[in-house]
Amino acid sequence: MPATLLLVALVIGPAILVFFLSFTNASLGLAGIQFIGVANYTRMLTDPGFAQSLRNTALYVAVVVPTAIGWGLLVAVLIARSRFAVLYRTAYFLPVAASLVALATAWEAILHPSLGFANTLLQLLGASPVRFLSDPATAIYALAAIGVWQLVGFNMILFLAGLSTIPEELYEAATIDGADRGLKRFLLVTWPMLAPVTVFVTVMTIIRAFSVFETVAVLTQGGPMKSTSVVLYTFYEEGFRFFRVGYASAISVSFFVFVTFLSLVQMRVSERRARWKANGGQ
């Protein structure tokens, strides 16, 4: 199949090349390429700048993933029984379709250090203003808030799709079993039935949170004081601004291994949960 060749040319081949390049001192503009073994990897592990970008990314992911999933699930469950479902769905959906670059600029203005909406509101409430994006202590959280804002609607849609596949009879059965209300019903029927969707949503959200780039590139360029230099942005700077191809390749290989590992763990966990459900549930 010619498509196989394309897959090799555009995905697998380059991925293998990246692996190879990560053991070299390749650099755009530098003529020769030399094998330097694992030097790029040891440099990465000892580079305080990279450690910082790892910490920043971990912090970002730790905030964004549970919030965007939890909120998306909550909204989906609440919308499913609402008369204004279409209206709510549309509202939560908007950020998914928005040009993030344009809307990030809107967020920047809303979070303006002195005169933005957020700070005007804070001052009206008697609080002192926060320099959201220019304070190293808050910048990554501000970006995480924008990240959550952008992901909730997407997760909501996936959960809504999952909810619509739950057969109504299960709820009737639950009612007969005495689980006729709220949380009980949710825990007995909805949550277990949503398990596969939840796994998918979690993996997607983790990957997207790890790949945060637009807001960093547009709003903070990794600053202030490196507080928002996330892994992908560091990779971009190393590879395409400083042209340290070997080092950037090492970063991307590690990134790939890490994301793959996380996804495999997720799948394993969900499989076990599914099996447990098949044996114990029902």
Place this chain on the structure above:
Amino acid sequence: MILGQSSSSRIVSHAVLVTGAIIMVFPFLWMILASLTPQSEIFDGSLLPTPTLHGAIDNYGTALSAIPLLRFMANGFVVCLAILVLQIAIAIPCGYALAKLSFPGRPILLVGVLLGLLVPVQIPTIPIYIALAKSGLLDSYAALVLPWIISVFAIFLFRQFFVTFPDEVLDAARLDGFSELSIAWRIMLPAAWPAVVSFSIFSIVAHWNDLYWPMVVITNPDMMTASLGIAYFRQAGEGAGNVGALMAGGVLVTAPLVSFFLLMQKHFIRGLVLGRH
């Protein structure tokens, strides 16, 4: 019904939903208001910008004249359409082959596809960038389109759709003299229509809004896509600091996609639901 109902819980749930919805919509509202407000009055200490007619004319005028915004949008449109058409043209036969044909290496290919799903798009970009640079293709539509024409996600999605398709229909079609390719196009494509629609939305949204790749391969302003154009506008002379004009640009760049999305959202959800069997 997902949860049982009582009136107090219904009020709480509306309160939660409304609060969230306001947070979701607010930046759009702010963007639209600011795009209609004179630059000097956007940050005047009031809670929301107050639109005026001359502010609107000024901002949209600047957005359209200071940078070739329409050109950026046209570029984005061409790039998204080209990517989408090629992605579907490749993914439909691939998905069909992986779902319904037996050939040597199929299991390995399937694993390859699943692994490909996990590779973040940025990983293979260094070699692709080098290849494009060596062949003199930087700053071209080809540079923006070619790396994305294989969508592992599309292949996977379509395969999931095709797996449940009844084999008897395919056998009958083969008896009628259909070639495998014409089966893929004339039987499988219509059958996968909801998935095609869902995928189209994913693809268009992703590439219309992508900043990373255009930032890597495009330096010539004439070739910029909408997202890169807005990012460039932020830094280029007249755009820098002109929040009103920037927001006008933002409205223009966001509007087509959001309208398309709103029109298609019902199909989008249906495609996702049908895909999950």
